[in-house]
Amino acid sequence: MEHANNRLIVSFVLLLLISACGPAEKEDTDRTEFDSTEVSSKRTTDHFESDERGIEDSVIYEFARKYPEMQYAYLPTDEGRITTVKGNYQVEIDGVDGPADLEKFARRMEELYESRERNREAYNEGIDKPAAPLRGYDAYYEILDQNFEYPEGADKNTPEATVFVEFVVDESGNVAQVKAVSGTYYHKDSEVVRAVEKAAEQAIKEADMKWKPAEKAGKPVKMKLEIPVPVTPD
Known part of the structure; x- marks a missing residue:
């Protein structure tokens, strides 16, 4: 067949x-x-x-x-x-x-x-109010789209793909522990995968927007999030 x-x-x-x-x-x-x-x-x-x-x-x-x-x-x-x-x-x-x-x-x-x-x-058990970008998710994703730099020479077979990236928003609204989730984007060429994942991580690390921290019982606490970053060729 x-x-x-x-x-x-x-x-x-x-x-x-x-x-x-x-x-x-x-x-x-x-x-x-x-x-x-x-x-x-x-x-x-x-x-x-x-x-x-x-x-x-x-x-x-x-x-x-x-x-x-x-x-x-x-x-x-x-x-x-x-x-x-x-x-x-x-x-x-x-x-x-x-x-x-x-x-x-x-x-x-x-x-x-x-x-x-x-x-x-x-990880986020007991959180009453989740963390959120100060200017909202729409504005945050616009920044990520602008920040993402498609790796030079990388394969363009999946131009509309997505890499998921996990990070923590701390009590002050800062982003830390940024790491692409392994396996959400798989290419037979490991160099392409590493380059794309690194570009997705950098897009979040360089995003110029503070977050409002999560709250638990009225106090700011850390929160772990997973964000989809579009993989788009320049």
Whole structure:
């Protein structure tokens, strides 16, 4: 069965771009191997080992191993279950053959997103009033768009992609501990990933806007946030 140029909508409204797969017999064999209960003990993809970060997830590693040309990224949409302060998102996936594998990958991406949400909720427990940019999110995202510098020479296959960046707003409204969330933007070339993630982090670090700190029982406290930064070529 040919999957080229088909689009599948799976749970939480994922847009999946599918390349051609091989004969049915070979696909069944590969799937049996891939869905084996024997989980690899290796936790990072070959592409990410050099920077000691990696995608620390066995499922994603297995996909990267089986599909060396795989790439994925979050894209903004009008509808979808994955939501942030900016809006809804779906995930575009290239280079993965077969609806069963795509659905498995989609489920894992949703689990990872929800896990990050739970971790932030635990960190922010008891907060009565969340932190917010002094001039509002619309103005803040305009600044991020202006600050983001697309890395020179980076691949432009996903110009509308998004990198999620986590940071903490402290009691004085300052932004600290800025770090791109590993795995929200994946490219087969690790140099592209590092460059794009660094550009997203810099866009937030250089944003000239103070935040109003979160409050707990009427007192300012730290709060952890995750912000989507658009990846847009100049």
